[in-house]
Amino acid sequence: xxxxxxxxQVDLVMIPETSGPNFHYVSNQLPLLPSPLxxxxxxxxxxxxxxxxxxxxxxxxxxxxxxELSEYxxxxxxxxxxxxxxxxxxxxxxxxxxDLAILTGEQRLLDEAKRWIEAVLNSADxxxxxxxxxxxxxxxxxxxxTADLWPHMVMLDALxxxxxxxxxxxxxxxxxxxxxxxxxxxxxxFLPFQPDLGEEFGSPGVKWQTMRAGxxxxxxxxxxxxxxxxxxxxxxTRFFQRxxxxxxxxxxxxxxxxxxxxxxxxxxxxxxxxxxxxASTDYWFxxxxxxxxxxxxxxxxxxxxxxxGHTDPRQALETCAIVEFAKSFxxxxxxxxxxxxxNRCEDIMxxxxxxxxxxxxxxxxxxxxSNQPQLDASxxxxxxxxxxxxxxxxxxxxxxxxxxxQHNVAMGWPWYVQNLWQATADNGLAAWMYAASDVTxxxxxxxxxxxxxxxxxxxxxxxxxxxxxxxxxxxxPLYLRxxxxxxxxxxxxxxxxxxxxxVSGLYVAIRRRWKDGDAVAVEMGMAVSLTEWxxxxxxxxxxxxxxxxxxxxxxxxxxxxxxxxxxxxxxxxTPWNYGLIVDPDCPAESLEVSEKGPVADQPWTVETAPIExxxxxxxxxxxxxxxxxxxxxxxxxxxxxxxxERITLIPLGCARLRMSCLPTIGEAPEARQWE
Numbered sequence: 053x054x055x056x057x058x059x060x061q062v063d064l065v066m067i068p069e070t071s072g073p074n075f076h077y078v079s080n081q082l083p084l085l086p087s088p089l090x091x092x093x094x095x096x097x098x099x100x101x102x103x104x105x106x107x108x109x110x111x112x113x114x115x116x117x118x119x120e121l122s123e124y125x126x127x128x129x130x131x132x133x134x135x136x137x138x139x140x141x142x143x144x145x146x147x148x149x150x151d152l153a154i155l156t157g158e159q160r161l162l163d164e165a166k167r168w169i170e171a172v173l174n175s176a177d178x179x180x181x182x183x184x185x186x187x188x189x190x191x192x193x194x195x196x197x198t199a200d201l202w203p204h205m206v207m208l209d210a211l212x213x214x215x216x217x218x219x220x221x222x223x224x225x226x227x228x229x230x231x232x233x234x235x236x237x238x239x240x241x242f243l244p245f246q247p248d249l250g251e252e253f254g255s256p257g258v259k260w261q262t263m264r265a266g267x268x269x270x271x272x273x274x275x276x277x278x279x280x281x282x283x284x285x286x287x288x289t290r291f292f293q294r295x296x297x298x299x300x301x302x303x304x305x306x307x308x309x310x311x312x313x314x315x316x317x318x319x320x321x322x323x324x325x326x327x328x329x330x331a332s333t334d335y336w337f338x339x340x341x342x343x344x345x346x347x348x349x350x351x352x353x354x355x356x357x358x359x360x361g362h363t364d365p366r367q368a369l370e371t372c373a374i375v376e377f378a379k380s381f382x383x384x385x386x387x388x389x390x391x392x393x394x395n396r397c398e399d400i401m402x403x404x405x406x407x408x409x410x411x412x413x414x415x416x417x418x419x420x421x422s423n424q425p426q427l428d429a430s431x432x433x434x435x436x437x438x439x440x441x442x443x444x445x446x447x448x449x450x451x452x453x454x455x456x457x458q459h460n461v462a463m464g465w466p467w468y469v470q471n472l473w474q475a476t477a478d479n480g481l482a483a484w485m486y487a488a489s490d491v492t493x494x495x496x497x498x499x500x501x502x503x504x505x506x507x508x509x510x511x512x513x514x515x516x517x518x519x520x521x522x523x524x525x526x527x528x529p530l531y532l533r534x535x536x537x538x539x540x541x542x543x544x545x546x547x548x549x550x551x552x553x554x555v556s557g558l559y560v561a562i563r564r565r566w567k568d569g570d571a572v573a574v575e576m577g578m579a580v581s582l583t584e585w586x587x588x589x590x591x592x593x594x595x596x597x598x599x600x601x602x603x604x605x606x607x608x609x610x611x612x613x614x615x616x617x618x619x620x621x622x623x624x625x626t627p628w629n630y631g632l633i634v635d636p637d638c639p640a641e642s643l644e645v646s647e648k649g650p651v652a653d654q655p656w657t658v659e660t661a662p663i664e665x666x667x668x669x670x671x672x673x674x675x676x677x678x679x680x681x682x683x684x685x686x687x688x689x690x691x692x693x694x695x696x697e698r699i700t701l702i703p704l705g706c707a708r709l710r711m712s713c714l715p716t717i718g719e720a721p722e723a724r725q726w727e
Contacts (some may be wrong), residue, residue: 061564065558066390070088075306089386089477089600090477094470095155096470099469103468106151106654109654110152112466113413115145116411119164122458132412139257145459146165146207148466150165151410154217169211170209185553201268202261215532224279234287245259262295264295264309266316284682292320305358307352308373314333315384328386346587346713348403351373372460374400381400385397391536393450402598407420409625419437430620472486475495483574486508503521505518509662522566525566531562583599601703606623606708629675630671632716632717633717646663649662656703670697
């Protein structure tokens with residue numbers, strides 16, 4: 053597959069070369085398996101364009117000012133050395149807020165992040181334990197004791213990223229002392245798991261440390277790669293062995309647990325080297341999504357927990373689960389090098405994450421579904437969350453509620469920015485996800501520093517222009533991911549087309565002696581296509597990395613909160629109950645794409661959607677709401693006597709009110725009336 057030009061070699065590869073570790077960034081040491089991709093330190097990648105604007109909105113939005121809104125972020129919380137509670141909420145927020153401060157350089161945020169980091173670093177005691185004393189030894193009603201380690205699995209993300217950026221000499225000793233503390237815990241206190249733990253300790257969250265024990269593995273590997281202390285690998289095995297077995301034929305019924313737990317065997321594969329562990333991760337993901345993921349771009353029907361009979365795309369996913377899914381894909385992508393995980397990140401972050409928040413990022417809702425034409429303040433919806441937390445609706449936008457998501461949403465865009473580019477094991481760079489950005493990294497055998505500027509309106513347009521800055525010529529490989537949806541991928545270097553036939557799901561690897569001013573042009577054709585959902589025969593319109601929803605005009609109405617920080621419900625003012633008239637063999641013939649002009653700073657709204665698709669459709673009058681929720685899909689094709697209409701579809705991420713899994717209209721013998 054290699055094509056050689058003067059001073060340039062072009063290959064089509066499945067993963068970057070892994071014959072040795074990256075020379076310039078801390079990589080896996082033996083006996084850990086080498087990773088084809090290596091995370092660049094926080095601050096190496098800077099967003100531009102619409103993505104940079106999301107960070108800007110966050111600074112003055114809910115995340116950047118959550119200290120004013122959240123009762124959990126008061127300075128008397130346990131992470132600041134008091135006897136008060138200090139659990140997951142604070143580290144959930146800090147690991148995103150800290151990174152947001154670094155990526156934006158906003159002094160107010162930098163000062164606040166420093167105050168929190170200093171408090172955490174200064175909290176270590178003589179036993180090596182750090183953090184809220186409340187969690188060091190929790191006693192149950194019968195005297196049973198445990199150390200709750202789940203909050204530390206989250207807080208270590210923030211400390212590691214702080215070390216990446218500042219090389220703070222206190223971080224590695226603190227982590228070493230803490231893991232010695234973990235090693236010294238007796239078995240009865242180390243990640244206990246019994247069904248009655250919640251009742252025993254008065255909080256169901258005590259068992260999260262066991263359900264989510266695999267979240268500690270990347271932190272242990274990171275420390276081992278810095279210190280070489282072999283006992284850390286034994287500790288990693290101990291954590292992995294404490295993870296409980298699947299609940300039944302499903303790995304885990306809890307939505308957020310699943311988005312973390314499915315990756316744990318694959319994470320342990322780095323330690324074990326046994327392919328069955330990675331195969332186990334692939335199995336659980338495929339098994340789960342084939343049943344509960346009958347909706348576009350990587351979300352699944354759970355609304356807290358999966359439930360038999362609740363597989364329709366009206367079932368929704370927590371905002372926490374969206375960002376935790378993305379985190380799992382980042383981790384698995386570095387372990388395997390497989391571009392598949394970049395696709396999955398783009399799917400969920402570009403199609404669902406924007407709609408989980410208000411356009412000004414001053415509020416979010418708990419649940420996002422693919423078919424969700426009304427976001428009202430009632431509690432009539434068939435969501436498990438509302439059965440558990442009576443009186444609380446889960447789909448209006450609020451900066452005040454949704455405890456876990458309220459804090460965990462902070463990770464979303466800052467972590468996405470950090471994973472656009474990856475270092476590679478062979479001292480190169482990989483364009484892993486596409487967005488307007490600048491990356492500065494050390495490459496080649498000598499570690500020369502280069503900067504690549506990427507200009508693009510992706511995901512609304514498939515053109516990417518890259519320009520390289522280098523102090524001196526340097527040889528290194530540049531990997532360009534070919535998305536799984538792309539069958540028309542073109543590359544040119546300095547205006548000359550690269551002579552290779554790209555294959556979707558692989559990388560184009562360009563190895564040459566790069567010099568200052570070199571340019572790489574990528575063009576990804578974005579054809580319109582349909583996804584047909586086998587359970588009902590409904591379809592979703594896709595184009596490139598985005599799926600599309602019926603454009604539903606929105607009425608925003610305050611339903612709580614304050615004048616400065618309101619809670620909002622969103623109601624439809626235009627019809628949504630349509631079925632599509634399409635030729636599944638030639639969808640492009642009945643779907644007309646129009647680009648609306650320059651991409652706005654905030655493109656994720658109905659008004660600023662950069663792309664629209666016109667489609668033929670008919671209303672289905674009997675398709676209505678039940679209990680304020682869209683009625684479930686019925687089998688396609690559907691007969692309708694309504695007149696044909698030309699309707700507009702917009703990117704799913706632009707639509708807070710969304711209908712993207714749509715029946716097809718037809719007159720075939722199997723077509724039926726909507727009952």
